[in-house]
Amino acid sequence: MQASNALHAHAFSREERATIYRNMLARRDVRSQFVPDPVDDAVLARILTAAHFAPSVGFMQPWSFVLVRDPAVKQRAHEAFTQANAEAADMFEGARREAYKSLRLEGILEAPVNLCITCDRDRDGPVVLGRTHQKAMDLYSTVCAVQNLWLAARAEGLGVGWVSIFHKAAIRDILQLPERVMPVAYLCIGHVSHFLDRPELEAAGWRARLPLDQLIHFDCWDGASPSGDALKAHLREAQALATNGCPPL
């Protein structure tokens, strides 16, 4: 057993932790606030580096990055979105459909940079350490890279929006991806006029933030714990702070 102060030997300082939590709380999925100013190559390189230092199963680093700045390519991506989005609207009914149609769901043409983060499913050969029993682990690694990039972008003052309303085949075709390469995230990236205080869908009344303490199970699904109430009290307190943009410290 270590002494209590040794427990904190590897922690970042309170001020540093506050910065890291604030970054996560201020990150937004941006749709409408892009401004046309170009993104500096040095800044792009930094956020791509953040992505590249994400964890990956078997250290396979399955990601590649297709950087789209050609207006003709963006135009084709926008058309692919428009078609899929019309199909999507038809899946909702009544008032929900009208609400859906009123939402802004992409910023493909306005964002100066579009970025497709892909997963090369054959990068490290057929047998990858840690992916032997869960083939999707390479896709999950790629998403870890997306989230690192997203957080770094927010720190740099850049907005990022993840557009998923596409037929995957359309994106493959537009970006000429080889068969083995899966498009995982199509991101719009750029400077923004402002960041919203709350997620856009929450502000629009589409869906509310869930109470975190109700999402916790102990030792098995629906399982309880004698010390569970103490943890849940901490969760309610931390969520209340975070909801107001405050680090839960």
Add this chain to the structure above:
Amino acid sequence: MQASNALHAHAFSREERATIYRNMLARRDVRSQFVPDPVDDAVLARILTAAHFAPSVGFMQPWSFVLVRDPAVKQRAHEAFTQANAEAADMFEGARREAYKSLRLEGILEAPVNLCITCDRDRDGPVVLGRTHQKAMDLYSTVCAVQNLWLAARAEGLGVGWVSIFHKAAIRDILQLPERVMPVAYLCIGHVSHFLDRPELEAAGWRARLPLDQLIHFDCWDGASPSGDALKAHLREAQALATNGCPPL
């Protein structure tokens, strides 16, 4: 067009950005360094809150958290790993198999907390905004929550290891997950004796870090760009800094 100083209005300060990048660079997938000290409920609540403020498709927040501290449940998870890992070793050949067997691939029993982060595929009904054309978007959202938790844990001085060498059915059975709930990440969490400077698999010679500038394509797969060389020079510089643990600023 905004003035250049307005471009930086939303950026975190240089010092704050350095902290955020250092956090990403210092994060490790921990296997061997867990110490038995318990993890404080307040700290657990903070890292779970970081997870809960991850992005999610349609703001569906599909995640739940099964917190495992019961030694009997950990024991069963360890047995499920051991069986799957023996099968995995047989998929490698010759020297690679011997190298595989020498690696430490989990810390299930040593880590005081195991945490399964799951995805409820029905949480927001059958039609989820943004998931209409890519059903996996809810799983990807859950991975964003995993990565937020991982980064927050590192800032708190906690090690995290993602164990994926399981039959999914075994984890479902041990944790009694309902059919609609998918286990996405089985994590080992705890205080550590130390964090490694480099990823364990890189240090063990299993696989090297790839050169990031070779993973970039412009406008389409294998596409080039007149300004591509300038970006690649920035990428090489940023990767060199990051490899030494320095923020790429």
